[in-house]
Each structure stands twice: as C-alpha cells, then as structure tokens.
Amino acid sequence: xxxxxxxxxxxxxxxxxxxxxxxxxxxxxxxxxxxxxxxxxxxxxxxxxxxxxxxxxxxxxxxxxxxxxxxxxxxxxxxxxxxxxxxxxxxxxxxxxxxxxxxxxxxxxxxxxxxxxxxxxxxxxxxxxxxxxxxxxxxxxxxxxxxxxxxxxxxxxxxxxxxxxxxxxxxxxxxxxxxxxxxxxxxxxxxxxxxxxxxxxxxxxxxxxxxxxxxxxxxxxxxxxxxxxxxxxxxxxxxxxxxxxxxxxxxxxxxxxxxxxxxxxxxxxxxxxxxxxxxx
Amino acid sequence: xxxxxxxxxxxxxxxxxxxxxxxxxxxxxxxxxxxxxxxxxxxxxxxxxxxxxxxxxxxxxxxxxxxxxxxxxxxxxxxxxxxxxxxxxxxxxxxxxxxxxxxxxxxxxxxxxxxxxxxxxxxxxxxxxxxxxxxxxxxxxxxxxxxxxxxxxxxxxxxxxxxxxxxxxxxxxxxxxxxxxxxxxxxxxxxxxxxxx
Numbered sequence: 001x002x003x004x005x006x007x008x009x010x011x012x013x014x015x016x017x018x019x020x021x022x023x024x025x026x027x028x029x030x031x032x033x034x035x036x037x038x039x040x041x042x043x044x045x046x047x048x049x050x051x052x053x054x055x056x057x058x059x060x061x062x063x064x065x066x067x068x069x070x071x072x073x074x075x076x077x078x079x080x081x082x083x084x085x086x087x088x089x090x091x092x093x094x095x096x097x098x099x100x101x102x103x104x105x106x107x108x109x110x111x112x113x114x115x116x117x118x119x120x121x122x123x124x125x126x127x128x129x130x131x132x133x134x135x136x137x138x139x140x141x142x143x144x145x146x147x148x149x150x151x152x153x154x155x156x157x158x159x160x161x162x163x164x165x166x167x168x169x170x171x172x173x174x175x176x177x178x179x180x181x182x183x184x185x186x187x188x189x190x191x192x193x194x195x196x197x198x199x200x201x202x203x204x205x206x207x208x209x210x211x212x213x214x215x216x217x218x219x220x221x222x223x224x225x226x227x228x229x230x231x232x233x234x235x236x237x238x239x240x241x242x243x244x245x246x247x248x249x250x251x252x253x254x255x256x257x258x259x260x261x262x263x264x265x266x267x268x269x270x271x272x273x274x275x276x277x278x279x280x
Numbered sequence: 281x282x283x284x285x286x287x288x289x290x291x292x293x294x295x296x297x298x299x300x301x302x303x304x305x306x307x308x309x310x311x312x313x314x315x316x317x318x319x320x321x322x323x324x325x326x327x328x329x330x331x332x333x334x335x336x337x338x339x340x341x342x343x344x345x346x347x348x349x350x351x352x353x354x355x356x357x358x359x360x361x362x363x364x365x366x367x368x369x370x371x372x373x374x375x376x377x378x379x380x381x382x383x384x385x386x387x388x389x390x391x392x393x394x395x396x397x398x399x400x401x402x403x404x405x406x407x408x409x410x411x412x413x414x415x416x417x418x419x420x421x422x423x424x425x426x427x428x429x430x431x432x433x434x435x436x437x438x439x440x441x442x443x444x445x446x447x448x449x450x451x452x453x454x455x456x457x458x459x460x461x462x463x464x465x466x467x468x469x470x471x472x473x474x475x476x477x
Contacts, residue, residue, distance in 0.1 A: 041460055047404060054407040064345045064355040067408040067428075105354055107345040107428045117315070119427055148360045148382070148405065180453050181360050181383035183405030235461040239382070239404060241300075241442070242456030270406050 002079070002136040004280055006087035009140070013096025016142040016276035017072060018104035021064040024055040024272055027210040031248040032271060035185060044243030048185075051238070051271060065272060069106040070144030072097050072126040073204065079135035094124040109147075129201065143208055143275040149182035149268040155200055158262040167192060167264050168227065174266040175231050175247070180240020183270040187211065188231065188250040191265040193257035203267035206251040208275050213251075220252050227252075284438070288336030289377035291397035297443045299452040303401065304438040309338040309378070311432040313359050316423055317367040324370050331422035332431060334371060338378030340403075343428035344412075353418040353434065357408030358382040361400070365389050372396050380441055384453055394449040401441035402452070414439040 029052070036048040058065035074093055084092075101108055101123040110124065111117040133139075154174045158166045171190055178186070191202025214221035227250040237243025248271055257263060285293060287307030297303065310332050312320070323330055341361055345354030361381030365388065368379060372392040379385075379398070382405040393400060403411055414436050422431040444452045 041463075043456065050404055050407050050410060054404075054410040057413075058355070058409040061409065063348060063351075063409050063412070065409055066406055067342060067344050067355045067357050068359070069345060105346045105348050107343060107354070109343070109428070119429075121427065151360065179384055180402075181362065183382065235457045235464070237457065237460060239402065239442075240384075240453045240456070242458070242460035244460075272406060 001081050001083060003083050003085055004138055006084050006089060006092035008280060009084070009089060009092040009138075010096040010099070012140060012278050012280065013074075013093050013142065014100035014103070016140070016278065017097055017100035017106065017144060020142060020144050020274040020276045021066075021069050021104065021106055022062050023059055024065060025275065027212050028248070028272060029055060031211040032185075035245040035248060039243060039245045041237065041243040043241050044238045044245055047238035047241065048245065055272075064104075064106055065274075066146060066270070067107060068109060068146035068148060069101070069123075070146050070274065071110055072123065073143045073145050074126050074128045075131070075141040075143075075205070075208070076128065077131050077133045077137075077139040079137045080132050081136035082138050090128060093126055093128060097124050097126055098122040138280045139277070140280070141208060141275060141277045143204075143273075146270060149178075149186065149270050152178035152182045152268045153203070153266060155196075155263070155265040157196065158264055160260070160262050162262060166262065168230070170264050171227055171250070171266055172230060172234070174268070175236070176234060178268055179236060182268045184236055184240060184247070185238055185245045185271045186247050187269040187271065187273050188227070188247050189267040189269065190227075190250065190252040191267070192252065192254040192263070194255035194263060195257070196263060198255055199263035199265040200267065202253040202255055203265040206253040207267055207269045207273055209251045209253075211249040211251075211273070215252055217254075220254060224250050224252050287338050287378070289338060289399070290336055291377075291447070294377060294397060294399045294447050297399055297446050299443050299446045299450040299455055301443045303441050303443060305338065305441060306437050306439070308433055308435050309340055309380075311340050311342050311344070311418075311434060313341050313343050313429055314363055315426050315429040316431045317364050319423060321367045321370050324374070330374070332433075335375035336377050337375065338380065339371070339376060340434070341379065341381035344418075344432075345408075345428070347418070351412065353412060353415045353432070355408035356412045356415060358403040358405055361385050368392070372398055385445065390445055390449050390451075393445055394447065397447045399443060399447055400445035402444040403439075403441050411440070
C-alpha cells in the first residue's frame with residue numbers, strides 16, 4: 001500500500017497543462033524537421049518553417065503555441081495498491097486544471113452544457129479515463145485536445161466482410177473529408193476493434209503515442225507505414241495548400257472485437273500532439 | 281504575388297487579389313467566432329443595429345488566449361471557418377469584405393463573396409504565437425461576457441495571410457492541390473524523385 005497526496009496530483013496537473021501548451025514535444029519537433037527536409041514543394045516548406053518558428057517562439061517566450069489550448073483529457077493508470085488521501089482524485093485533477101489555465105494564461109474553452117453553451121470559465125471539467133493496474137504507482141497522461149481537429153474525427157462500425165480494405169478506405173476518406181480544416185500537417189490516430197466506445201479510446205491513445213514509435217505488432221507497424229504513405233499521396237499538404245506533408249504520422253492501436261463487428265475510429269490531431277506524462 | 285493592404289477594404293482594393301497571393305494587412309479589424317456571430321445575426325434578424333462598423337470590415341475568426349504583460353493579445357491563430365457559414369452570408373450582404381480563418385467554406389458563402397467582390401483569407405492554423413506578434417492593440421467592444429469569444433477591435437501591422445477564395449471565387453485549396461499533384465505526376469513520368477526547381 002502506498003499513499004499519494006491529492007495535492008500533489010493537483011500540482012502535477014497544473015504544471016503539465018501549462019507545459020503541454022507551451023512546449024512542443026521533442027518527437028513532434030523532430031518529425032516536423034524531417035518533414036521539412038523531405039518536402040520539396042516550396043509552399044509546403046514555407047509553412048513548415050513558420051510552424052517550426054511558432055514552436056520556438058512559444059518555447060522561448062513561454063506562451064501557448066496555439067490559441068486553442070484545448071479541452072483536457074486525462075488517462076490515469078492507478079496501481080491497485082495506491083491510496084489517495086486529502087481529497088477525491090477527480091476533484092484534485094480539475095483543481096489543477098483550474099489553476100493551470102488561470103496562471104498559465106490559457107484560454108478557457110469549455111462550455112458547461114453542450115446545448116445551453118455557457119462557458120465554465122476555468123476550462124473544467126476534464127474528460128478523465130480511469131484504469132486500475134497492478135502495482136503501487138500512479139501514472140498520469142494529460143492531453144490538451146483542440147477541436148479544429150477533434151471535429152474532423154469519425155467512427156464507423158464496419159462489417160467483418162469490409163476487412164482490411166474497408167479500414168484503409170475509411171482512414172483515407174476521413175483525412176480527405178477533413179482537408180484543410182484540422183491545420184495539416186496532421187497526426188492520425190486510428191483505433192480498430194473493441195466496441196463502440198472502446199474503439200474511440202484506442203484512437204485517442206494512438207494519438208498520444210510518440211511519433212517516432214511504431215505498433216509493436218509488425219502487421220500494424222506496416223499498416224502505419226502504408227497508411228502514412230497513402231495519406232501523403234493525397235496532395236492536401238500543409239494547411240491544405242497542396243504538398244506532400246499532409247500527415248506526420250499514422251498511429252494505430254487495436255483490440256479484440258466481436259465476431260459480428262469491425263469498429264474503426266479515426267481521431268485527428270493537428271501536428272502538435274500536446275501531451276505530458278508523469279508517474280507518481 | 282505579395283501585396284500590402286490596409287483596412288477597411290473596398291471592392292476596388294480587393295479586385296486584383298488572386299488565390300495563392302500572400303497579403304500583409306495593416307489597420308483595424310474585428311475578432312469574432314461562433315457565439316459572437318450568432319448574436320450579430322440575431323441582431324440583424326431583429327432589425328437592430330450592429331455593435332461593429334460592418335462596411336468594408338474584415339473579421340478575423342479567432343478566440344485568443346489571455347494577454348501576458350507586454351502583449352496586446354495572447355496567442356491568436358485562426359479557428360475553422362465553416363462553423364461561421366450559417367452567419368457570414370448575412371454579414372457579407374451588409375458590407376463585410378474580408379474574412380480570415382482556416383479551412384474550406386461553403387458554396388453559399390463563396391457565391392456571396394463573388395457577388396460582393398469580397399475575399400476569404402487563410403492565416404496559418406497552428407502559428408498562433410507567431411501571428412500574435414503582428415497584433416498591436418486590442419479592445420473589447422462587444423459581448424465581454426463571452427470571454428475569449430468577445431468581439432475585439434484589433435489593430436494589426438503586416439498581418440500575414442494568404443488568399444484562399446478570391447473575388448472571382450477561385451479556390452487555393454483546389455488549385456494548390458491540383459498543381460502539386462500535376463507536378464508530382466509530371467516528375468514521376470520524367471523519372472525524377474526530386475521536385476525542387
């Protein structure tokens with residue numbers, strides 16, 4: 001048994017939401033620089049240069065890299081031997097967001113009710129996903145998700161007979177429909193399998209995987225490579241102005257599914273897959 | 281081509297712009313996005329006066345982050361424009377001449393752009409910290425209760441945009457992509473992998 005203070009969780013969340021918004025992850029910067037090197041279309045090069053410059057300004061001046069500082073999505077892996085004291089973990093997380101968005105000069109982008117649409121003015125609540133795991137550690141993954149790209153995401157319950165080709169077509173169709181809207185170059189997170197809700201979580205988790213990583217299963221790693229190539233053959237390009245670099249990476253996660261189904265979800269992100277992780 | 285333009289815009293000042301041109305805008309413009317547009321159009325529908333001077337105006341679709349000390353406005357990149365499609369035709373009819381955002385807009389809006397000789401510009405989505413540097417002053421002039429979505433009158437100097445839909449209705453998203461794919465195909469036929477020229 002191990003005791004973790006809820007106040008620590010609040011402090012870590014506050015730090016992570018600010019840092020996620022100011023500092024582009026290293027794997028993303030590397031992917032952008034590679035894309036810049038390999039894209040020989042002048043218009044694309046100019047835009048990639050500006051996106052890289054923007055990340056450097058945000059980093060040096062400690063300002064948000066994007067005005068859409070996102071809705072906060074939290075993935076928790078709670079060791080079953082952990083006990084949280086001094087408060088409820090969900091409250092501790094939302095308090096961290098409240099403080100981080102105020103002190104970090106971040107935009108408050110959450111409305112309390114999807115129909116009545118009144119801003120909560122502190123960017124809470126977060127979407128929190130809880131998972132109980134073995135051990136005595138608490139792992140917290142924080143993502144700040146912008147909605148220009150979230151709005152372009154799609155889910156489809158394919159038939160088993162649609163097979164691999166059906167999955168590939170759905171991914172390409174989703175990127176095509178998104179076009180210039182999600183601020184390409186994008187990152188494509190794909191979930192395959194599970195159930196209606198599971199497949200979307202898989203696609204979100206896929207987005208949080210490093211851009212220089214591949215699925216551990218060689219079949220899915222190859223599929224990631226193939227789909228990135230095909231996405232980048234669409235010609236949408238940075239900002240949709242035409243060019244090679246439509247996406248920096250396609251990440252795929254899968255899960256067992258029902259004999260009658262083949263769920264597939266495509267979660268789109270802009271180039272900046274803003275996230276931070278800590279283990280307490 | 282590169283152009284420098286000042287606001288307010290007129291049919292005349294926009295007529296030479298073509299899709300793909302880079303434009304540096306100086307002058308006053310307004311910020312407004314989803315919630316503010318809804319209120320503006322509610323006013324129009326009820327025959328009431330708008331809180332902004334719409335004749336020749338340029339609206340920037342943005343919800344900025346709060347300003348830090350020394351900034352006029354925080355990070356301020358464009359938001360996705362199609363969400364304003366339901367509202368912008370009515371504003372174009374009243375004299376709106378420029379819109380700045382990102383992403384494709386609807387056919388009905390493009391028709392209105394052509395009818396009035398207006399232009400739809402794109403700012404770089406995701407370059408919010410960079411764009412913020414060309415915003416020199418900002419003042420909330422309506423709907424303060426909307427926070428980031430309030431209407432602000434901002435003064436910009438050499439604010440960098442690209443023409444997406446020009447006053448003839450030509451479309452950079454379509455043309456740019458076609459040109460890239462055409463060139464790619466040509467190079468492939470010529471057996472070259474490098475497309476630099």
